[in-house]
Amino acid sequence: MPRTLDSQITMEKTPSYFVTKETPQRISAMSRETRLIVVVRDPVTRAISDYTQTLTKAPDLPSFQELAFRNQTLGIVDTSWNAIRIGLYALHLDNWLRFFPLAQIHFVSGERLITDPAGELARVQDFLGLKRIVTDKHFYFNRTKGFPCLKKPESSGSPRCLGKSKGRTHVQIDREAIEQLRDFYRPYNIRFYEMVGHDFKWE
Numbered sequence: 001m002p003r004t005l006d007s008q009i010t011m012e013k014t015p016s017y018f019v020t021k022e023t024p025q026r027i028s029a030m031s032r033e034t035r036l037i038v039v040v041r042d043p044v045t046r047a048i049s050d051y052t053q054t055l056t057k058a059p060d061l062p063s064f065q066e067l068a069f070r071n072q073t074l075g076i077v078d079t080s081w082n083a084i085r086i087g088l089y090a091l092h093l094d095n096w097l098r099f100f101p102l103a104q105i106h107f108v109s110g111e112r113l114i115t116d117p118a119g120e121l122a123r124v125q126d127f128l129g130l131k132r133i134v135t136d137k138h139f140y141f142n143r144t145k146g147f148p149c150l151k152k153p154e155s156s157g158s159p160r161c162l163g164k165s166k167g168r169t170h171v172q173i174d175r176e177a178i179e180q181l182r183d184f185y186r187p188y189n190i191r192f193y194e195m196v197g198h199d200f201k202w203e
C-alpha cells in the first residue's frame with residue numbers, strides 16, 4: 001500500500017476480496033481500522049452479468065442453465081460455480097464479521113448506483129467521514145450508454161463514461177430458471193438484509 005499523509009485516504013479496489021476466505025484476516029492483520037466498501041446487486045442479475053462477461057472471453061461456454069444447476073428439473077443449484085457462489089452475500093459477510101465490526105463495512109446498492117449515483121456517493125462520503133464533494137452536479141445521464149457518466153470538473157476535460165465492458169446487454173435467460181434462482185437466493189438475501197439492517201428489495 002502506498003504511504004499517505006494524515007489528511008489522505010488510501011483506496012484499493014479488488015472485487016474478489018469480498019468472497020475470498022483468507023482476505024478478512026489478512027486485511028485485519030494489516031490494519032484493523034480499514035473501512036470496507038462493497039457494491040452489491042441482485043445476485044440473480046449479478047450471476048447473469050458474470051456469465052455474460054465470461055462469455056465474451058470464452059464463447060464456447062456451456063449454457064447458463066447448465067452451469068447454474070446441478071439438476072434444473074429438481075431446482076438444485078450448483079453453488080460451486082463462482083457466478084452463483086459470489087451472490088451468497090450473507091455467507092461472505094459472516095466471514096468478514098469475524099474480523100471487522102459491521103460499522104466498518106458499507107454496502108453500496110448496485111441498483112441505486114445507476115438510478116441515483118449522487119445519492120449513493122453521498123452515503124459513501126459520509127461513511128468515509130468526508131465532506132460531500134461529489135454531488136448531483138458531477139453526473140449526467142448518457143442516453144447512448146444508458147448509464148450515468150461523470151461530467152469533468154468545470155473547465156477541464158471531457159465527460160467520462162465507464163468502458164464498454166460495463167453495462168453490456170445481458171444474455172437472455174428463461175423465466176423459469178430465473179424464478180428458480182430467485183427461490184434459491186431468497187433466504188440468503190433475507191438473512192443478508194437482517195445482518196446489514198437494510199432491505200435491498202431484490203425480487
Ligand SMILES: Nc1ncnc2c1ncn2[C@@H]1O[C@H](COP(=O)(O)OS(=O)(=O)O)[C@@H](OP(=O)(O)O)[C@H]1O
Nearest residue numbers: 015049050110113114147148149162165166167168
Ligand atoms: N455508471 C455506470 N456505467 C456503466 N456501468 C455501471 C454504472 N454504474 C453501475 N454499473 C454497473 O457496473 C457493472 C459492471 O461492474 P463489475 O462489477 O462487473 O465491474 S468489475 O469487473 O467487477 O470491476 C455493470 O454491470 P452489467 O450491466 O451487468 O455489465 C453495470 O450495470
